[in-house]
Amino acid sequence: MDKQVDTKKYYIKTFGCQMNVYDSNRIANILNTLGYEEAPTPKAADLIIFNTCHIREKAAEKVFSDLGRIYLIKQERALEGKDTIIGVAGCVVQAEDEQIAKRAPFVDFATGPLTYHRLPEILAKVYRKRGQSIIDTEFPAESKFDFLPENKSTGGCSFLAIQEGCNNFCTYCVVPYTRGIETSRPVEQVLNEAKRLVSTGSVEINLLGQNVNSYHGEDASGKERNLAYLLRKLAELDGLKRIRYTTSYPADMTDDLIACHHNLDKLMPYLHLPVQSGSDKILKAMNRRHTRDDYLRVIEKLYLANPNLRMSSDFIVGFPGETDEDFKQTLDIVNQVKYIQAFSFKYSKRAGTPAAIMPNQVEEKVKKERLDILQDLLFSYQEKFNLSSVGKTMPVLFEHKGRHSGQLIGRTPYMQNVHVEIAKEFLNKIVDIKITSATVNSLTGELAETNPKAS
Numbered sequence: 001m002d003k004q005v006d007t008k009k010y011y012i013k014t015f016g017c018q019m020n021v022y023d024s025n026r027i028a029n030i031l032n033t034l035g036y037e038e039a040p041t042p043k044a045a046d047l048i049i050f051n052t053c054h055i056r057e058k059a060a061e062k063v064f065s066d067l068g069r070i071y072l073i074k075q076e077r078a079l080e081g082k083d084t085i086i087g088v089a090g091c092v093v094q095a096e097d098e099q100i101a102k103r104a105p106f107v108d109f110a111t112g113p114l115t116y117h118r119l120p121e122i123l124a125k126v127y128r129k130r131g132q133s134i135i136d137t138e139f140p141a142e143s144k145f146d147f148l149p150e151n152k153s154t155g156g157c158s159f160l161a162i163q164e165g166c167n168n169f170c171t172y173c174v175v176p177y178t179r180g181i182e183t184s185r186p187v188e189q190v191l192n193e194a195k196r197l198v199s200t201g202s203v204e205i206n207l208l209g210q211n212v213n214s215y216h217g218e219d220a221s222g223k224e225r226n227l228a229y230l231l232r233k234l235a236e237l238d239g240l241k242r243i244r245y246t247t248s249y250p251a252d253m254t255d256d257l258i259a260c261h262h263n264l265d266k267l268m269p270y271l272h273l274p275v276q277s278g279s280d281k282i283l284k285a286m287n288r289r290h291t292r293d294d295y296l297r298v299i300e301k302l303y304l305a306n307p308n309l310r311m312s313s314d315f316i317v318g319f320p321g322e323t324d325e326d327f328k329q330t331l332d333i334v335n336q337v338k339y340i341q342a343f344s345f346k347y348s349k350r351a352g353t354p355a356a357i358m359p360n361q362v363e364e365k366v367k368k369e370r371l372d373i374l375q376d377l378l379f380s381y382q383e384k385f386n387l388s389s390v391g392k393t394m395p396v397l398f399e400h401k402g403r404h405s406g407q408l409i410g411r412t413p414y415m416q417n418v419h420v421e422i423a424k425e426f427l428n429k430i431v432d433i434k435i436t437s438a439t440v441n442s443l444t445g446e447l448a449e450t451n452p453k454a455s
């Protein structure tokens with residue numbers, strides 16, 4: 001039989017954070033070993049998987065509305081005599097398995113973020129029991145990482161999950177319920193995966209975890225090691241040029257981790273360290289294990305370790321009980337730290353979390369006003385930093401083709417996007433680029449005249 005006709009195709013749509021992007025790649029690894037190939041569109045796919053996010057109401061609702069559209073595709077394909085399997089993975093599954101069965105009964109299977117290594121069995125069951133949906137949302141005893149096929153680089157820059165889950169229980173957050181309690185992968189397993197990523201083309205690795213700096217994986221002798229140890233080991237890998245880690249919790253920025261920002265040249269001078277609010281009263285109500293001063297002290301130490309380091313953060317406005325005065329303190333911390341990038345959100349009530357039933361919920365109108373004010377301020381610092389890059393020469397790792405032909409898009413050490421007219425051979429390489437112009441969102445540049453170096 002013609003092989004073309006035989007090969008099954010998959011399409012994965014990813015919602016949410018970088019951990020979900022990583023998980024989607026690992027799901028693709030599994031499907032590849034089962035003989036599936038990637039489809040360019042959902043319409044061309046025999047298997048469509050949504051890897052979902054539950055962090056805010058909007059994120060979760062989007063999953064359900066997009067699922068409705070996918071059902072239409074399934075029906076269109078059925079008219080052409082083609083079968084389509086629809087699966088849901090990720091954090092919505094863990095939190096709302098019953099809702100999925102109710103609101104999207106056409107879903108064939110659902111698997112949580114910790115159980116997708118069982119996909120081969122789940123798919124086999126789906127084919128055996130067509131028409132019946134299969135849901136796997138257990139918090140399994142085994143680690144999925146022991147069962148996944150080998151990971152491969154996804155380009156010059158790859159994600160590598162080293163830690164998963166969270167024990168912090170911030171009162172607004174669903175993550176401890178969707179990703180479970182904190183677990184760390186063993187040191188050797190991480191190093192082996194990093195070596196494979198480098199040998200298949202990665203020059204940059206971004207270590208991921210919901211609370212990445214609380215990493216405490218075992219080494220070969222069974223001794224627990226921290227993130228600083230892991231970073232030092234990774235920095236020894238030939239061929240690996242850039243290391244990042246995200247997302248960190250302020251109270252877990254230990255002195256030896258901070259020292260890595262002084263000692264390790266491969267560690268990029270950019271750190272995402274969410275503060276959420278500048279008000280001690282709100283931080284306490286959020287159950288954050290740090291005060292505003294604790295946070296500022298960590299940043300002071302980081303700047304001492306590496307004066308070139310720049311920060312980014314996450315903010316929530318309109319947490320229950322937030323007054324104008326509390327909000328002013330958030331603006332004040334932005335003015336102190338001068339973040340070069342940031343994500344900011346209106347507080348979103350999540351069922352089952354303590355903040356959802358706190359008194360003094362903030363009106364939607366006020367949340368919106370505060371978000372606008374905060375974002376204007378954040379953008380002003382982001383723009384200022386981008387403009388200050390003009391005229392400088394920076395090493396840029398090219399990650400994608402641009403919209404125009406002959407254009408590539410890459411990233412500076414500070415995660416700024418740079419658009420350059422440059423030969424496509426430079427894709428996945430680090431190249432010195434002279435920055436010629438800047439906007440609030442991105443930079444433009446050209447190959448630096450002096451000694452352009454590709455690595």
Ligand code: SAH
Nearest residue numbers: 172173210247274314315316345346347348
């Ligand atoms: N583990 C990371 C972030 C996880 S979620 C950390 O602790 O920093 C990413 C961001 O989403 C959070 O930093 C927070 O700013 C935001 N977020 C989480 N729950 C939210 C909610 N209920 N409403 C609004 N924003 C929320």
Ligand code: SF4
Nearest residue numbers: 166168169170173175
């Ligand atoms: Fe959520 Fe807080 Fe854990 Fe981050 S630290 S994942 S915000 S509970």
Ligand code: F3S
Nearest residue numbers: 016017053054055091
């Ligand atoms: Fe969303 Fe789950 Fe990530 S809730 S932000 S996909 S950990």
